[in-house]
Amino acid sequence: MRTTDSRGVLMVVSGPAGVGKGTICDEVARMMPDVFLSVSATSRPPRKGEIDGVHYFFKTTSEFEEMIKNGELLEYNRYVNGNYYGTPAAPCDEHIKNGDSVILEIDVEGGRQVKQKRPRTVMVFVVPPTFCELERRLRGRKTETEEDILSRLERAKVEFNLASDYDYIVVNDTVENAAEKIKAIIEAEKCKTLRCLDFICRHITDE
Amino acid sequence: MRTTDSRGVLMVVSGPAGVGKGTICDEVARMMPDVFLSVSATSRPPRKGEIDGVHYFFKTTSEFEEMIKNGELLEYNRYVNGNYYGTPAAPCDEHIKNGDSVILEIDVEGGRQVKQKRPRTVMVFVVPPTFCELERRLRGRKTETEEDILSRLERAKVEFNLASDYDYIVVNDTVENAAEKIKAIIEAEKCKTLRCLDFICRHITDE
Numbered sequence: 001m002r003t004t005d006s007r008g009v010l011m012v013v014s015g016p017a018g019v020g021k022g023t024i025c026d027e028v029a030r031m032m033p034d035v036f037l038s039v040s041a042t043s044r045p046p047r048k049g050e051i052d053g054v055h056y057f058f059k060t061t062s063e064f065e066e067m068i069k070n071g072e073l074l075e076y077n078r079y080v081n082g083n084y085y086g087t088p089a090a091p092c093d094e095h096i097k098n099g100d101s102v103i104l105e106i107d108v109e110g111g112r113q114v115k116q117k118r119p120r121t122v123m124v125f126v127v128p129p130t131f132c133e134l135e136r137r138l139r140g141r142k143t144e145t146e147e148d149i150l151s152r153l154e155r156a157k158v159e160f161n162l163a164s165d166y167d168y169i170v171v172n173d174t175v176e177n178a179a180e181k182i183k184a185i186i187e188a189e190k191c192k193t194l195r196c197l198d199f200i201c202r203h204i205t206d207e
Numbered sequence: 208m209r210t211t212d213s214r215g216v217l218m219v220v221s222g223p224a225g226v227g228k229g230t231i232c233d234e235v236a237r238m239m240p241d242v243f244l245s246v247s248a249t250s251r252p253p254r255k256g257e258i259d260g261v262h263y264f265f266k267t268t269s270e271f272e273e274m275i276k277n278g279e280l281l282e283y284n285r286y287v288n289g290n291y292y293g294t295p296a297a298p299c300d301e302h303i304k305n306g307d308s309v310i311l312e313i314d315v316e317g318g319r320q321v322k323q324k325r326p327r328t329v330m331v332f333v334v335p336p337t338f339c340e341l342e343r344r345l346r347g348r349k350t351e352t353e354e355d356i357l358s359r360l361e362r363a364k365v366e367f368n369l370a371s372d373y374d375y376i377v378v379n380d381t382v383e384n385a386a387e388k389i390k391a392i393i394e395a396e397k398c399k400t401l402r403c404l405d406f407i408c409r410h411i412t413d414e
Contacts, residue, residue: 169403185394
């Protein structure tokens, strides 16, 4: 039963590489059937096993640039290797309109772009319980060189300074705790007075 | 484990008479062992079975007026019958300092006073799913005269207009749903960036 605002919550989840954003967001989507994870668009070619519309929306570079021109992206970025990555607006807006919520797992710069285009976006920054823990997790992935790890740790320090622009900070002590906190934030945001005043006017004071 | 701000949340819960605030707050306290319901002070004499410090802190009129003079109350009010009712600050502040959260179930005027004294107070307004439902509940209590009921309904309409000053609106469709929403609000509020920045500075960037 939808008792208040019938629109869902658009949420950006950012945080340093290695903090576990992906695992947490997957857990939130598993717990909440009305929460969807946004699928990014990219101009890089699909890897073996990747499915269009599931892992990414695969676009050619000129298709991607057409989307940019038409304002069809909530945010985008071109990586140093020349590949574009971005968030198509239409699937997100459709979910939100239907009352479902959408999580965008994107970086701080992408988050800034989304907030500008959709000012009611709820901004969540995930942090590790300690900086040492982040280093441990990055080394545990065993996919990066020592140089990569040090550069990611440097980048994390810069990103922490940007966390103050976010609405909420979630400490990833365990995946379950962090996912429960994000679930609570989505539920609480739906009760925000600004979202509910329409409901009150419609259903209560006008008997 | 306290991973973020170690201070609890001070929450005001208001709403029209008959909306079920008391039942909801009892349920929240039952679900969350670190949430306490504030005990009011009053200058009215104890009724049979009422225990000092449990149902109320019973004070004489002059003791109560001394508390007002010393600024020991977060809010107070004198009813038409001459009895004082109010919220002693010390027990609330002590719980909050210990990391526990405190719910004050008080009216809109009391809520306004608390917000002024403690600006970080989280303000929650409980509404019935429809105005008809409120009328049904008030009549169901069978404790009030027809005149009382009509005057309470009139008062509810006035109070709804004040709901826009509150941070959150919780629709009491069922006690369980409403209590879950208040639980989510307390958990989300603990993740608010303003409460967590100290933690970030202490535990993360200063390794």
